[in-house]
Amino acid sequence: MLEKIDYKLEGHCNKCGDCCRYLLCLEPFSKFDFKLMALLFPKYKRFKVIGEDYSGNLIIACNLIKEDGLCPDYEKRPGICRAYPNPKKIYSGGNLYRRCSYKLIPQKTFESYLKD
Numbered sequence: 716m717l718e719k720i721d722y723k724l725e726g727h728c729n730k731c732g733d734c735c736r737y738l739l740c741l742e743p744f745s746k747f748d749f750k751l752m753a754l755l756f757p758k759y760k761r762f763k764v765i766g767e768d769y770s771g772n773l774i775i776a777c778n779l780i781k782e783d784g785l786c787p788d789y790e791k792r793p794g795i796c797r798a799y800p801n802p803k804k805i806y807s808g809g810n811l812y813r814r815c816s817y818k819l820i821p822q823k824t825f826e827s828y829l830k831d
C-alpha cells in the first residue's frame with residue numbers, strides 16, 4: 716500500500732550540502748566492503764567513510780562538496796546524487812534531511828485512505 720502513495724516534491728535546494736556530507740550507506744556492510752566497492756566502481760572513490768549509525772550502517776561523505784554547498788562535478792554526478800530527493804526513501808523508512816528545504820507531500824491523506 717505504501718508504494719501506491721504518490722508524493723509530490725515541492726521546494727528548492729537551499730545548498731545546505733547535508734545530502735552530500737552525510738549519506739547513509741545500507742550496502743556495502745563494512746569499511747572493507749566499501750573500499751572494495753570503490754576499487755570495482757571508481758565513481759565511489761569520491762566518497763569516504765566518516766562513521767556508523769546506531770545499527771552499524773556506514774555513514775559516508777563526498778570529498779567533492781564545497782563549502783558553499785555546490786557540487787564541482789554536477790554534470791557528471793553519480794546516479795544516487797541525481798536521484799535525491801527520492802520519494803522512494805519514504806518507503807524504506809527514510810526521510811529528507813532536517814535542513815533540506817524540499818518537501819514530500821503525500822497526494823492522498825491517510826484519512827482519505829481510511830474512508831476509501
Ligand code: SF4
Nearest residue numbers: 735777780786792796
Ligand atoms: S558528487 Fe556532487 S552531488 Fe554527489 S555527493 Fe558529491 S558533491 Fe554532492
Ligand code: SF4
Nearest residue numbers: 728729731732734815
Ligand atoms: S539536503 Fe536538500 S537543501 Fe540541502 S543540499 Fe541537499 S537537496 Fe539541497
